[in-house]
Amino acid sequence: MEPYLYTARLAVGYGGKPLIENLCLHVRRGEIMTLIGPNGAGKSTILKTLARQLEPMAGTVYLDKQALGQMAEKELAQRLAIVTTERIDPELMSCRDLVSTGRYPYTGRLGLLRAENRAIVENALAQVHAGELAELPFAQVSDGQRQRVLLARALCQQPDVILLDEPTSFLDIHHKLELLDILKTLVRQQQLAVVMSLHELDLAQRVSDTVVCVEKSGALRMGAPEQIFTEENIRALYGLTEESYNPLFGCAELPPVQGEAQIFVIGGGGSGIPVYRRLQRLGIPFAAGILHRNDLDYPVARTLAAELVEEAAYQPVTAETLARALAVLERCGKAVCTLPAFGPLNEANRLLWETAGRSGKQTDWNTI
């Protein structure tokens, strides 16, 4: 399928030097393209240029093979709708009134709504599960409801393309997921082409078909989520130095606490993560082990622990590894075990825990 919205050597910015140059984006219908990147890198500027609210500094935006700059205002409005971050505060407007403004490009001189327009408004409200909000004043609904109503307004334009600027900001996790779920369904059902900017990397990873990294330097990288969400990519994009990004969990970690390990955490299978995070919060450097490299705890321990004793995946723990762990334990004043049980593959951890017991280092982690 051909790309529906694409740009050719586009340069965007506000006068002077362009923020981003040589932008070649392409979105097909039925696809979501997400822009990620640090604040101020130019995500909103790109979206504004795609919406023709900002003149391109060079290059062209094409919508269904037509140059955007040459389209009539009404035609563009019938094909492209936006949801902005701007906090709008329309006076005395019910949610239904607000949604019905989306019919603007289809109504006559005075903007009177005929029956078929009304039906489209109701349908749009239903599609975003906002039917029960119709009568409420827009100024009084919650942030999550607002975004859904604004999405319904965009749908009312019966567009082929919707541009959304940070639609999930200010929403709680429930409403973030709800909004993206609705959006995803609409994109599939109505074969919309969507370009949006998101701050939540984990969500971007889940909903996007294509991800564009917009760097502060103006550099761009575009690809499928699995190509983009790698640790070095995200660290470079956001300029993370001591912090880290975990591509599997799609989450970022704070920088580890510096210093000599004071507590040895024997973990595994995800049980260690809460303790690592707690020690991190308390500012206590710790050692973690013995973890297999495919253990659930491993990626977090790797970024947070001052010292890590690790073993190759699917291998029994070797004597050398155990010796190394014992040496680390020797230097730690306390030991914590989060494992509910030991088995043949982590026999070494049991030995470690017993050693800690003999030297009186065993500690209940709830008391830390």
Place this chain on the structure above:
Amino acid sequence: MNGKRIGFCYGLLLLLLAVLLLWSVCTGSTAMGLAGVLRVLLGDAADKTAYGIVWNIRLPRILASVILGGALAVSGFLLQTFFANPIAGPFVLGISSGAKLTVALTMILFLQLGLVMRSAVLVLAAFIGALMAMGFILLLSRRVRNMSMLVVGGVMVGYICSAITDFAITFADDANIVNLHNWAQGSFSGTSWANVRDMAALVSVLLVLAFLLSKPIGAYQMGESYAQSLGVNVRRFRLELILLSSLLSACVTAFAGPISFVGIAVPHLVKGMMKTAKPLVVMPACFLGGAVFCLFCDLLARTLFAPTELNISSVTAVFGAPVVIALMVSRKNRRFQGV
């Protein structure tokens, strides 16, 4: 939007207008019963004095307050849309005062040259003054994003223009200066039929043009980027709004001098009454509301301390300013609630 409610509001406004029209035409320094006035209105010219008073003094004045009051309210509504600010109006933004200044200067010049002022010249002078004040406010609005600061700036512009006007009037020496002085305070008195004809023609054209803008105004109420994405040519639309609102307030100032607070209070009250801000229904109601408001205030202005007449602006301020204060307080509360 509630159709019944809107219908009721229109009914109420029309009723008030009719009652006030009759009341105004019957009230004045010469006492005339309702029956007498009706006879005169129906064309009975037997009583020459009564006929003259009703047809040549009262009716033109009443019609002027209806037309100009309505125009002022619509002008306020357009300015509030433009600045996305409910406290914007031709008076507080200094536009009326700008018009006043140029009209006064033109009047003095014409009097000194011994020329006769025609309505067209008056309106043109007022329009130039209004546009100059508007231009200054627009420059200011680029610098200050804060809406209350903008209003303060507008009030300052108003004071400067008024000061220069007073200065000019004080030193202009002519017998007609008394009239000029009255006009500069705001008054509907002394309106002629020729004036009424001119203002009616101009205001009705402007109102039709404003009404035809109600669709983009509705889109613009959600902010510039949404309006643009719906297909509004924002640049042209903003220019149209500026020209229309300036022309409307210039027209009012040219014929009746500066009149305060009608432009803010009336649209606010109308929107509150109708529980909607939809321009298509609100704009005509603003016209009716402005007419009722000014008719009522003019009635008070000429009867309260008769035979001494108050200037109309003092009366509109008494009723209008509290509405503006209430508006600011309620906006502030909404902000605090995080809405």
